[in-house]
Amino acid sequence: xxxxxxxxxxNYIEEDEEKINRFFDSVHALKPEVFDNGDRWxxxxxxxxxxxxxxxxxxxxLERELKKQEKTENKIIFDPNTTDLTEEEENLLGxxxxxxxxxxxxxxxxxxxxxxxxxxxxxxxxxxxxxxDFLQVKGLSKKTIALFGQELxxxxxxx
Numbered sequence: 001x002x003x004x005x006x007x008x009x010x011n012y013i014e015e016d017e018e019k020i021n022r023f024f025d026s027v028h029a030l031k032p033e034v035f036d037n038g039d040r041w042x043x044x045x046x047x048x049x050x051x052x053x054x055x056x057x058x059x060x061x062l063e064r065e066l067k068k069q070e071k072t073e074n075k076i077i078f079d080p081n082t083t084d085l086t087e088e089e090e091n092l093l094g095x096x097x098x099x100x101x102x103x104x105x106x107x108x109x110x111x112x113x114x115x116x117x118x119x120x121x122x123x124x125x126x127x128x129x130x131x132x133d134f135l136q137v138k139g140l141s142k143k144t145i146a147l148f149g150q151e152l153x154x155x156x157x158x159x
Contacts, residue, residue, distance in 0.1 A: 006043040075138035078125055080117040089124045092159045096120045099155055103148070115144065127156050 006023065008016040020043065027047040035042045085093060097111075097120060104111040115123075122137045130153070134145040 002047055002049075004045045004047060006045060008041045008043070010039055010041070074136070076122055076126060076136050077118050077138035078121045080121050083121050083125070085121070085124065088159070092127075092156065093120055093124045095155055095159060096123060096152070099151065114148070115140070123152060123156070128153060129156075 004023070004027075006016075006020050008020065023045075027045075027049060029045050029047045031046040033044045035044070096115075100111050100114045100120065103114045107114070116139070119137055119140050123134075126133065126136060128134050128136075128149075131145055131149040134140055134149050134152075135142075
């Protein structure tokens, strides 16, 4: 926050007023206070610099990028095309895919609406033990975790 002291000469109000208005147009005034000093008025202005429209857009973009990073930070996802699975993991993945097909049929959705292959492979690899463990899986929504998390834990535990 900055402080600026402005003066308006009582005999030259129009001239000084124009300068002061230009200043107020260029900043975000927080607390102007006016004092009468006889032949002039003094204005004490606490202000912040005004943000241009271009800078506002840059700030908004940075905020969106930070939110995106927060959402994906420390999240795990395995690529189905390059991830090697053990025989035990292949067995578990098969059970998870069967479960997904049953859910997709039940809800009338394509299977990838329930979970992508990359989600199932990641679940196979990390073997979540609690609902909170599913939060590690990149792209798995909280709604999906709430709806299906316990069922998935049961399948993992049965394997």
